[in-house]
Amino acid sequence: MDLMTDMPMGSMSMGNGAPSLFTLQKMYWAVVGSAIGAATLVNLLNRALAQHRLRDSSLTPAKPKSLFFNTYATLTAIVREISYATIHPLPLGRYTIHFPPLGPVLVILANLITILVLSFYKLDTTDVWEWEDIGYSTGFMAICQLPLIFLLAGRQNVIGFLAGMSYASLNWFHRWVARTLWLTATIHMCFWFRDWARYDYIKYELYNDELTKRGFAAWCILTFIVVTSIRPIRGLSYEVFVLQHLVTFIGFIVAVWMHAPNEVRVWVWIPIGLLVFDRVVRYVWGAYVNLAVFHRNKGNKGSRLWTHSATFTPLPGNITRVTVDNPGISWQAGQHVFLTCHSIVPLQCHPFTIASLPDDDKLEFFIRAENGGTRRFFRYASKNDKILGNPGSAPAAKGRTVFVEGPYGTLRSLRQFDSVVLLAGGMGATFTMPLLRDIASVWTKESKGQIGQGSFQAKRLAATKRIRFVWVIKSRAQLSMFETQLQSVLADVAECRARQPDFQKELEISIYITCDEKLEAPTTVPPALPLPARDVITSGVDLSYGKDIDISDEKDNGSVHSISAESSSTAEAPAAVGKGCLPGGGCCCTTQIKDEDQITTCACTCSGPVQSEKAILSSGAVDEKTALSKESPPTLSPTILSGRPYPRTIIRKVLEKAEGESAVVVCGPPGLSDDVRRSVVYLSDERAVHKGTGAQGIYLHIENFGY
Template identity: 80%
Template sequence: MSMSMGDMPMGSMSMGDGVPSLFDLQKMYWAVVGSAIGAAAVVNVLNRALAQHRLRDASLTPAKPKSLFFHAYATLTATVREVSYATIHPLSLGKFTFHFPPLGPVLIVLANLITVLVLCFYKLDTTDVWEWENVGYRTGFIAICQLPLIFLLAGRQNIIGFLADMSYASLNWFHRWVARTLWLTATIHMGFWFRDWARYDYISYQLHNDPLTKRGFAAWCILSFIVVTSIRPIRGLSYEVFVLQHLVTFVGFIVAVWMHAPDEVKIWVKIPIGLVVFDRVARYAWGAYTNLAVFHRKSNGNGNRVWTHSATFTPLPGNVTRVTINNPSFSWHAGQHVFFTCHSIVPLQSHPFTIASLPEDKKLEFFIRAENGGTRRFFRYASKNDKVLGAGEAALTARGRTVFVEGPYGTMRSLRQFDSVVLLAGGMGATFTIPLLRDIVLAWKTEIIGHTPSGSFRVRRLAATERIRFVWVIKSRGQLSVFEAQLQSIVADLNECRLAQPDFQKDLAISIYITCDEKLEPPTTPAPTLPPPAQGLVISRLAISDEKKASIEKDRASVTSISAESSSTSPPPAPVGKGCLPGGGCCCTTQIQDEDAVATCVCTCAGSAPALPEEIIPRTTATDEKAPVLADSPSSAASPTILSGRPYPRTIIRKVLEKAGGESAVVVCGPWGLSDDVRRSVVYLSDERAVHKGTGAQGIYLHVENFGL
């Protein structure tokens, strides 16, 4: 009678005809996995060396390859990128839209799947009933040896991420798909044993009487539940519930596998347990160092003798909460995030938030949109205790709340190494892109007016970037005030650069697309110009009133009334896509093919100003007198613009690439639709321009920051 996997030692036995032993097949699998990780590590080392080489290059085009080796590497990289970035259009079925991952990660997952299936069935005849036991044994051995990879891809303190310079958030996608491959392998393992037992009507007997079969079936059931609940629509229902049940089911799965597996393969269970312990110990140790005041006496200014950090919560328009932590106990890079916990407001929950500030600000700052669960409770607390809205309880907000942070996490290639950078954000995705923009501008400033401790000027290049294109898509003008301080910082740094170096040649262009507007206001007075020596720098101003409502509905914070100035001339109006908002205002979601030849979106909704277009304002910007934003400048090929509608990424990126003297970077953070559009645009333009294929067109690096879960 056939027996299950643990009834006799099989690992060292060959199945004849030159077939490797089960242990050898497991080693083969890890030889393939190790080779892939090693290749990623080599690419990481080359990219880091390339970045350092560009910053040491004293030529006018440091981001352009000059040696034969770097030319070959750039050509190979461009070819791989065209394939790996490619993705198909989303599929819409009724109210549901399905977005597909790019081809590169899909090919990696398929390579892993093919490797597993080849090792499972190599030289085995599945049509031969006498081979079914052998298939059952082998698939069991191949299934269990995949466990360490799943846990290597899951931890925040990630070894693969360190070697390959990949964020744990990016690796988590591979973690889910490797787990699904494991589920398929385990299903085949169970299926062939059931198929063998079915010849003797023995399945029911085994499930009721054989402890090993019971444990194996229990492990499969738990794994099936884990796989199903990890699907995006299900885990998105409640992230907190998903995390909790994921931890519980993981423990149950490991226990069931341990009891089912024979002693000769339990090493594959011990390794994942060790990885989990390592991840937790490393996280708790770093968390203790970061959050305990005893390690940071000099920086602890909150008066708390135990905990390092305290935070203030401020409500902003659009149901956004600004969280500020002064004098944090660690440093970080632009684009990174931390896990944030405040037990006094949201007990026993930890949420990842992008850091919207730079280390030079000497504060951690987060902008958190109120959705469900903990983020909404943060906003309610901030609104209740605001010094205007909450009146009597303002002292609580001023004093701050004790908070805990874990991190920072997240990694990407430094944008300072690229000749041209395009940053695109949708809504709160600007929390990721604005710090990246500020980081490059700060490097420009430091190169020009920065000093070493001895007082001499710096001579080392800090950024190879010559131009930046920043695009931000928002629903309402009120969202502009969220990043008021950041926009101030950018313009102040650029102003200092121009004052110190009148022939400053760096380019920065900013476009803000507004898709819906609840309140439209007429243009204000023309913008003044700055006096010398900052000649040529024109500042547009946005009138921002600080009107606060004494009473608010539910969780809405004070609304900042914003009006933007228009140019003395505007293009002739042309009716394009528009829609009415309840109570007045309108939406314009038509894609603007070219900002230089744009038509206004006429708003005819009830309640809006008669004959007043939903403004498309060329050569203008938005902020108040204290927060000027760069406008017209002789050294800039494009200038900030406020438009109604949605951007057309392909045209925006193409114009930047046409001026690039070296490799460019495109970064996008926002809804899936925007990310897909940008990804397809980069692939199309790379192919259209024949990058590194004899045309002289330079490479395009793309980074897509996932938005949401």
């Protein structure tokens, strides 16, 4: 492992016409740079395509109309089918292994193959006299990977900016490139050990050679970093993981710097520079965002020094709602920030999705209590638990000073797509709900911008014609999180239809409830939400909202529009597979509903059979039983179902109506994400997207929440 020689090894060839070690490093970065350049080009084309669609005045703006865009759409569809494909999850006892999609795997394999080819180029692994040369080449190829690892790790991410990718998505590549580095370093070490083993020299080198000691120490630290970065281990305690990751990184960089010869130490200085750049930008931006002196115009009522003051409210299901009024940042739907509150959870920051829109003039987060800081948030909020029904609760606590870093997160604008499918599981709705509200708000602005029937405004704000929103929750108590937002969206769409008779937009909302318990029965759910009257999924627990739900909203034109929920009784539902009683008296139903239009509702029979009722949901036509008079706006209400959704059927029905490219967005547990990904691949292949049938493309975005 002794690279410290007077001879500049990097500029020398390994023989047999092989390039010098420096040339091999340059060749590797030429490949990496080409990949980043290709991703940048695709990002620029996608941005140009989005602008083109918003300028298109035709009735099908999301449909390609030229040879260039047709060709681009065809290539995109083919690449998507390949990159979205994934292997079915592998159950192992109580655990399930979820495999990544093929696209990222191919990128990592390409990187690995490039490294191995350059490391062994024109070198014979069976020739004992070339083992030392292989040790040198793999060492040089190992150290030149360090900058890429740090380019993929920073929150202020240059690659992410160029390629239009979130740092969270790039973090997966960061981990796997680090594992590739570990493999290269291991080969580097093993070939030196193999060469020394011929003379029984390994033990002597480890005990007496300082350079060998430093190299072996660097490998040991890197091995520890790779092992502790495995998801099950880092998930044990995220705070501990972050701290040890930072400490071990410093130790690794020091050991590599001491082990490497002067001629290649530049590969160590580059990552240090990237780390410093990331931290400086974050701290400068954080100071601007959080110091009140820069945001006097916000009228913030917090402390004189800091900008943000947050209130903490407990919600059913161990959820904390954190609200920051008059924030000092701007953001887009689907982004997140890192939130810190030292007075409750000292020296910790956690990423949370922003569940509100900039028009709300507040940052709103819904945080489920897990371990560590999130549980402390809930405990603090629960001290003033009027919302949980404690009559003796203390008065509301004063706002706590919080620090915000961000926003982060990148998502292609959904306004450019003809149809949008939003699927969320549990807390994943904090990601999809703002996206729903964002498009609905644009519909409202467009309808207000029309002077009269047949008159169009100068600029299109969105090409989206239909939205399909699906939310899977364990208990109906979770509906309280987005009661106001759902009510607002439904009211806005109903108003658009009332204002514009030829309003062609479609909105469908389905809420699947898989479990319910007595402890989370009706008192925790605000009665104001326009939901169906009695879609009971548990027996022995009255969860009805009442049949006379009526939300009135006085509009600008003086008319009053009401959004009411009616329900139609169905026959007694047969017992279904996947149901079961909970210890508290509730029940679970995990049966997949393959078609909502031909539904056999999963009913619990813990205390005898119950009747289930299905709400009518339509933004276009309404069932005859719920049709209103011509003077009244159409009824809008979500469909409440017991069980789990079948994503393939849901997405297929949207695609059958699509007149342009569609977007599918999912945020939830890995099982739901895998199911949606496989469904998109299957439907894309089934419809022969852009391969002669005229069917439109499918863009898929999967937001992985959690650490």
